[in-house]
Amino acid sequence: xxxxxxxxxYVLVPFQSGVNSVGFGxxxxxxxxxxxxEVEEENKKLSEKIGVLTEQNNRLTLDNGELQRLRExxxxxxxYGQYEKIAARVIAKDSxxxxxxxxxxxxxxxxxxxxxxxxxxGGLIGIVTDxxxxxxxxxxxxxxxxxxxxxxxxASDTCIVAGDLTLYEQGRLRITDMKKDASIxxxxxxxxxxxxxxxMPGILIGYAVDVKEDEQRLMKDGYLIPAADFDDxxxxxxxxxxxxxxxxxxxxxxxxxxxxxxxxxxxxxAGVAEGNAxxxxxxxxxxxxxxxxxxxxxxxxxxxxxxxxxxxDIAEGxxxxxxxxxxxxxxxxxxxxxxxxxxxxxxxxxxxxxSETSNEETERETERETESVQEETDDSSNRNxxxxxxxxxxxxxxELIEENPN
Amino acid sequence: xxSIIKHKSFNKISKGRLRVLAYVLSLIMAFxxxxxxxxxxxxxxxxxxxxxxxxFSIGFIHGNLPGMLYGLGAGLLLDMFYSGPFGFYSxxxxxxxxxxxxxxxxxxxxxxxxxxxxxxxxxxxxxxxxYIFRFLIRGKYDVPYYLVHVVLPAVVFSLLATLVLYxxxxxxxxxxxx
Numbered sequence: 108x109x110x111x112x113x114x115x116x117y118v119l120v121p122f123q124s125g126v127n128s129v130g131f132g133x134x135x136x137x138x139x140x141x142x143x144x145e146v147e148e149e150n151k152k153l154s155e156k157i158g159v160l161t162e163q164n165n166r167l168t169l170d171n172g173e174l175q176r177l178r179e180x181x182x183x184x185x186x187y188g189q190y191e192k193i194a195a196r197v198i199a200k201d202s203x204x205x206x207x208x209x210x211x212x213x214x215x216x217x218x219x220x221x222x223x224x225x226x227x228x229g230g231l232i233g234i235v236t237d238x239x240x241x242x243x244x245x246x247x248x249x250x251x252x253x254x255x256x257x258x259x260x261x262a263s264d265t266c267i268v269a270g271d272l273t274l275y276e277q278g279r280l281r282i283t284d285m286k287k288d289a290s291i292x293x294x295x296x297x298x299x300x301x302x303x304x305x306x307m308p309g310i311l312i313g314y315a316v317d318v319k320e321d322e323q324r325l326m327k328d329g330y331l332i333p334a335a336d337f338d339d340x341x342x343x344x345x346x347x348x349x350x351x352x353x354x355x356x357x358x359x360x361x362x363x364x365x366x367x368x369x370x371x372x373x374x375x376x377a378g379v380a381e382g383n384a385x386x387x388x389x390x391x392x393x394x395x396x397x398x399x400x401x402x403x404x405x406x407x408x409x410x411x412x413x414x415x416x417x418x419x420d421i422a423e424g425x426x427x428x429x430x431x432x433x434x435x436x437x438x439x440x441x442x443x444x445x446x447x448x449x450x451x452x453x454x455x456x457x458x459x460x461x462s463e464t465s466n467e468e469t470e471r472e473t474e475r476e477t478e479s480v481q482e483e484t485d486d487s488s489n490r491n492x493x494x495x496x497x498x499x500x501x502x503x504x505x506e507l508i509e510e511n512p513n
Numbered sequence: 514x515x516s517i518i519k520h521k522s523f524n525k526i527s528k529g530r531l532r533v534l535a536y537v538l539s540l541i542m543a544f545x546x547x548x549x550x551x552x553x554x555x556x557x558x559x560x561x562x563x564x565x566x567x568x569f570s571i572g573f574i575h576g577n578l579p580g581m582l583y584g585l586g587a588g589l590l591l592d593m594f595y596s597g598p599f600g601f602y603s604x605x606x607x608x609x610x611x612x613x614x615x616x617x618x619x620x621x622x623x624x625x626x627x628x629x630x631x632x633x634x635x636x637x638x639x640x641x642x643x644y645i646f647r648f649l650i651r652g653k654y655d656v657p658y659y660l661v662h663v664v665l666p667a668v669v670f671s672l673l674a675t676l677v678l679y680x681x682x683x684x685x686x687x688x689x690x691x
Contacts, residue, residue: 199594200552202560204663205643208595210548237595244595251648272648273658 176342190307192344193217198242207250207270211343214241219345222305227343230334231255231299231310235345248312249275249337256303257312260296264289268297268312268331278332282315285327291315297331305350532689536571536583543567544590559666561674562636564591568606569613569635570682573628577614584610605642609635625679632675633668640664
């Protein structure tokens, strides 16, 4: 079959191609002779299509730009991966040149809080100063009132990065309060300090330039070129964590501070009371250790038993010596009253006609014992007073001796 | 609307309400434009303070009390926007609205020079207020720099905006009155 097919092909193909070319020519001719109306209609359609495509292209270019920006943001996000962030859009700016504050479209319902740090373009932008339900106000670091505690990334010499309105047009910030022997040089990366109270540590602020000693030759001054571009801010990243959280984590311990944080200022004493309760509970929990109060009481009681001079008497000092006789009088009266009470007890016993004489005897014995003990204590108190006096006298003499060793 | 206008007793009240509504709307529009639209225009080195212009225009046309009330509204909006001490802007706007109300008796309908002069004076008072209480007390003494780079551009743009806005407020009041 193949030879036949080949032959037929050999004969027919030139005709085919000829016919094809003729037909194509005719078709082209016919196409050229289309009516003007047809062409105009097609032109209209095409221009419509061009319009649609241009619009689509524009949108795609815009999307691409945004994609680029968001990718950069994402890259930034990767660089500072240790902090969790919320992306937000800048919706309003201060129209006056006095202040550099702007507003973002995320608020407290998105988890924005005051003092959260704001970043963009690989650097620190500012700090949240005010939060509403669905917006937050951010003060840029280039604002005249802004001051950021910062440090060099090479050697952690601390300094202050302050915004300055007079430097705003040059796109610079001021670096102040740098120690004279600080090793920060031109071109050094300046990051937020780890001793800052409001800024998370390690966020790039910018690069130091023109670092030199100040006029008094006591500190170093310089300028900072910010890493972020403040001219066309459209998207920013807000760091969820705030610096004071870390303070709380270190101090709270059992989490009572968090309760204090959520409750108002009025209920802080309640929290403190809880803290006290916790302390006492921990004391009771520690077995084998007596609480401080009990220890003090025990000592006092021992002192009273061994020495009749109580702590208050010692505090009174001289009064002890002066009122010694009167004190004895009062002690005698107390003794008499105790005797009376004991006799009353005896009478009651007799009234009850209990034949337990052994008990009565023991009671009398105890009474005598207590009396003797009281007498002994009186004696001992006098003795102690004398001893104290003696001690003071001896001390005086010793001092005299020391002063006059010869 | 027509039925309301037919009753002359309702006419005054509805006019008043309409005026209040128009001013509240203008206040919000000016605030939105000032904070969200103008900063997006890149070639403006400073932006006109629309709220200030509206405040003194209304004080100028309607007198002390309306000027004060409008100033209070504008100041409160700005206070809510910024996170400085609350009432900082309210105070100056109320004062400006009140004192421009004294010129209520002096103004002529087609006389634009006085509003222009008042605009410059008010802008200077406003910026001096901000400078003294937010910058001078922090020991920033570079007055010439601030004057050239902050105050002057703001004054110029505000003057341009006054030409448009004062006319707008004026025609709006006329239309409402008619």
